[in-house]
Amino acid sequence: MKQKLESITQPDDAFPTYDEAIWTTVGYIPKGKVATYGYIAALAGFPRTARAVGRALSKLPDNTTIPWFRVINAKGVISFPIGSEKYGCQKQKLLNENIVLYNGKINLKRYHWEI
DNA sequence: GCGTTGACGGCGG
DNA sequence: CCCGCCGCCAACG
Incomplete structure (x- = not known):
């Protein structure tokens, strides 16, 4: 994995597959940020593929080191059914990482990662 | 090829 | 703020 930060903003076939691009980009999210x-889709070089990001993350093995849990939807909410095991795990x-939920929502103004 | 399916997003009501 | 509808797009059958 020799990709550097610059490749995030200029992906041009920097990654072999779409999933690789997404996973690598997710790996750059700093601890304590979401x-x-x-x-993520935009940074990876695939704007308007937000839904596909979720699909890519779903392929990750349970023992992955990729911080998939730092990815949430635009409403600041965890995209799993409330009360489900997955939901509790991500929360x-x-x-x-001291990222708190207020009424099920994360304050994006405060926790969202900005390049 | 075509319809369906999502760990989605944005806008209007 | 909370729906609901519609647009998007990569897989999968």
Whole structure:
């Protein structure tokens, strides 16, 4: 993985596959910060593919080191059914980084990652 | 090729 | 602020 930050903004076939591009980009989200699906898609070089980002993340193995839990939707909400195991898992990982939810929502003004 | 399916986004009501 | 509708787009059957 020799890709550097600059390649995030200028992807041009910098990655072999769409999934690789997404996973790598997600890996750049700093601890304590979050990013929306659409934002990740744009940085990876595939604007308007927010939905596909979720699909790509769903392919990750359970033991992955990629911080998939730092990706939330544009409303600042975890994109899993409230109360589901996945939901609780993601919420816990975020809390571990001091990212708090207020009424189920994360304050994007405060926690969203900006390049 | 075509219709369906999502860990989505934005806008209007 | 909370829906709901519609647009988007990569997989999958």
